[in-house]
Amino acid sequence: MPDMDKPCKHRTCLCFSDKYEVGMSNIGVRILYHMLNDMEGFICERSFAPDLDMAQELRRRGQRLFSIETKRDIVDFDLIGFSVQFELQYTNIPYMFELAGIPLYAKDRPEDFPPVVAGGPCAVNPMPFAPFFDAVLIGDGEITFKQINELHLKCKEQGLSKSEFLRLATEIDGVYVPSIGNRTKRAVVQDLDEAYFPTSILVPNCDIVHDRSTIELFRGCANGCRFCQACFFYRPIRERKPDTLVRYATQLMDNTGYDELSLCSLSTSDYSHLKEIVDGIKEQADARKVKLALPSLRLDSFEAEIYEETSGSSLTFAPEAGTQRLRNVINKNIGEQDIYNSIKGAMEHGVKNVKLYFMIGLPTETDEDLQGIVDIVYLVKDLHRRYGKSKLINIIVSTAVFIPKPLTPFQWERQISVEEMKHKQDFLKEKLRIKNVKYSWHGAESSVIEALLARGDETLAPVIEEAYEQGAVFDSWSEHFHYEYWLKAIEKCNIDVEEFVGEQSEDKDFCWDIVDNGVTKAYLLAERHKSRQGVTTPNCIGKCNGCGASKLGRCFR
Amino acid sequence: MIIVRHAKDGDMKYVSHKDTLRVLQRALKRAKIDVAYSQGFVPHMLTYTTTPLPLGVASNAEYFAVECKGVDEKSFLQAFTAAVPHGLRGDWSVEVAKNPNLAYIVIASRYFISAEGDLERVKEILSSQEYVIQVTKKGETVSKDVRKLIYDLEVVEGGIVAILATGNDNLRVDCFVDSLNERYGLGICRDDVTRVEQLVQGKDGLISVKEFLS
Structure with a gap:
């Protein structure tokens, strides 16, 4: 636990808009929390969305939501930070605000009320929740979160008002102040190897979602899958050096006692020195009986050797689409031969469980593409019969509904209707009635809300407020999601859902255009046109495709 | 070891x-x-x-x-x-x-139960033939005579010291406390209870694990 009794001039509460188990697994929150606590004069505490029974108890006692560390009321901090990770967490903002005693809209909070700032991946389009916050931090938090805290301390010492602080904050790259409506440029860490990374971290006493230590190999992704927001939002591509990573890994293993270490990134097999660091870390890990986890290994670079060394008997693949035609449309650059070889390789290594992830509702998708998913399942069964080392094979097929997200080449696309989603799911349900094959799917209705909130503008803020009033909270937990709350809210606020989830005109100015993300709109549009012709764009490790992100910082330094 | x-x-x-x-x-x-x-x-x-x-x-x-x-x-x-x-x-x-194999040889625990009120009455349990409480087992509530699992009860300043069976024959202290609350109108909470020592069978009665291993 960081020192909470050190000399402190500025105290921040970092709030997370989901439960403890989820928030404590988040590497971004982990970085920012320890970074601020390692800064002289600053203390950072945490608060998470309490479960419903805890909320009820707080209300019953008339007690306000407080921080975990010193049990201070959140409203008594100098600065309040909110990490917003996912569109379906938006109703947790009014939920936590209400419990903490924070008036929902920034404009309704008095001048002497502590500033409430938001950040996280959802800041790519902050508009639906922007009216709730005094400022939104866009981009790498190692920069924005540090600078906003430093600036606020300075303003506090000089006795400046909140509005003066906010005016000065607009001068920081990546800070958007809704009341001013400034344009800004996404903040980017220039040299990731030099950036702060915590190796002495909190280890929760209870089980959390990702209960392991994590090192981040690199930020950004070279693949350019056209549906993927993270790919474009985290560019330019910046790697950490191999010896830095091995050092971090060793320190984390020693400091945490975790028996698992995850080598994390958006596409781990693209790390330029993967073999080198796996070898380096493996030796240390074996000595400490620590298991390595390599998520996001891509199908086309499936390295059997690394795989065999680090993994158990299950394999997770994400071809995303069933046919080569559709994979070309979405620029998932793996061919049929790659799929064949990878699965064959896995079978020869005795894999018993195969998980396959696909999206449904991708642009231009037809039933033929869905049949392609079924064909891949039969291919796995066939290859298992011919080459399998294990007796049985279990196949789990999962489909998520495609959400056209901002800052992707598909930001203009329409989302399919709930009826179409149901048709596609029924099609697969019927065809995947195969022995030892399980099919699971994501909710259709929640996908509509996710798309609406992803592409919505500030007119969605009252919808979030109203949905919460109706009872919506923890929408990302399927047992808590109630479509009817949202439908009522949408109706009451007179919102045309189609305006946001339908196809968008190519000359439209999007509300998220106020942020310069490096990646240009022209590039995204060209990618969209290529997708319609089924033309792929190669990954940009060898040769730059000119997406524009390098304007914010050099790739591969 | x-x-x-x-x-x-x-x-x-x-x-x-x-x-x-x-x-x-x-x-x-x-x-x-x-x-x-x-x-x-x-x-x-x-x-x-x-x-x-x-x-x-x-x-x-x-x-x-x-x-x-x-x-x-x-x-x-x-x-x-x-x-x-x-x-x-x-x-x-x-x-x-x-x-x-401590899990096997520990047969009792001594608990300090912080409580207020007329506690002397509780000692009547020791002189009665049976003591039936409600215990929940696999979601079902059943009545069970646990008199034999209560080895000793003593009233001290600020509460009760109880020696209850632990291990194969087990009396959960929280179930015991619930029964005291119900029978004697006490308001004891689970977090008013502390396990003071775990006991094994010695030559002359129960001794602490520490004593046993020393």
Whole structure:
């Protein structure tokens, strides 16, 4: 636990808009929390969305939501930070605000009320929740979160008002102040190897979602899958050096006692020195009986050797689409031969469980593409019969509904209707009635809300407020999601859902255009046109495709 | 094998048995203690505990046995206490040649139950033939005579000291407390209870595990 009794001039509460188990697994929150606590004069505490029974108890006692560390009321901090990770967490903002005693809209909070700032991946389009916050931090938090805290301390010492602080904050790259409506440029860490990374971290006493230590190999992704927001939002591509990573890994293993270490990134097999660091870390890990986890290994670079060394008997693949035609449309650059070889390789290594992830509702998708998913399942069964080392094979097929997200080449696309989603799911349900094959799917209705909130503008803020009033909270937990709350809210606020989830005109100015993300709109549009012709764009490790992100910082330094 | 006696109090008393075990095992890794692992397909640390405490009940005397080498009992205790959260700090340790199987030999626990009110009445339980309480087993509430599982009750300043069966024949202290509340109108909470010691059969009656191993 960081020192909470050190000399402190500025105290921040970092709030997370989901439960403890989820928030404590988040590497971004982990970085920012320890970074601020390692800064002289600053203390950072945490608060998470309490479960419903805890909320009820707080209300019953008339007690306000407080921080975990010193049990201070959140409203008594100098600065309040909110990490917003996912569109379906938006109703947790009014939920936590209400419990903490924070008036929902920034404009309704008095001048002497502590500033409430938001950040996280959802800041790519902050508009639906922007009216709730005094400022939104866009981009790498190692920069924005540090600078906003430093600036606020300075303003506090000089006795400046909140509005003066906010005016000065607009001068920081990546800070958007809704009341001013400034344009800004996404903040980017220039040299990731030099950036702060915590190796002495909190280890929760209870089980959390990702209960392991994590090192981040690199930020950004070279693949350019056209549906993927993270790919474009985290560019330019910046790697950490191999010896830095091995050092971090060793320190984390020693400091945490975790028996698992995850080598994390958006596409781990693209790390330029993967073999080198796996070898380096493996030796240390074996000595400490620590298991390595390599998520996001891509199908086309499936390295059997690394795989065999680090993994158990299950394999997770994400071809995303069933046919080569559709994979070309979405620029998932793996061919049929790659799929064949990878699965064959896995079978020869005795894999018993195969998980396959696909999206449904991708642009231009037809039933033929869905049949392609079924064909891949039969291919796995066939290859298992011919080459399998294990007796049985279990196949789990999962489909998520495609959400056209901002800052992707598909930001203009329409989302399919709930009826179409149901048709596609029924099609697969019927065809995947195969022995030892399980099919699971994501909710259709929640996908509509996710798309609406992803592409919505500030007119969605009252919808979030109203949905919460109706009872919506923890929408990302399927047992808590109630479509009817949202439908009522949408109706009451007179919102045309189609305006946001339908196809968008190519000359439209999007509300998220106020942020310069490096990646240009022209590039995204060209990618969209290529997708319609089924033309792929190669990954940009060898040769730059000119997406524009390098304007914010050099790739591969 | 080294056996350490440790507390489970403060915030740590709200951490479940399974989670506590994980916390302890991670602490052993941080303390760089060379723990032996099982030889199975999925190796796990060879560590042993005694009967779990109900959530919310504190303890002064949890015993944690660790199959390990290259460390003596004193430095083990030091490294252990430095690595665990404060609520699990150790206060005594011993090296034994053979696993004494504490989970099996511990047959009773002494609890201090902090309580107010007319407590003397509680002692009537000792002179009665039966004491039937409601216990929940696999979701079903059944009546059970637990008189034989209550070894002793004593009223002291600020509460009750109870010796209850632990282990194979077990009386959960939280169920016992619930029955006291119901029968005598007391308002005792689970977190008013502390396990003071775990007991094994000695030559002349029950003795503490510490005494047994010393």
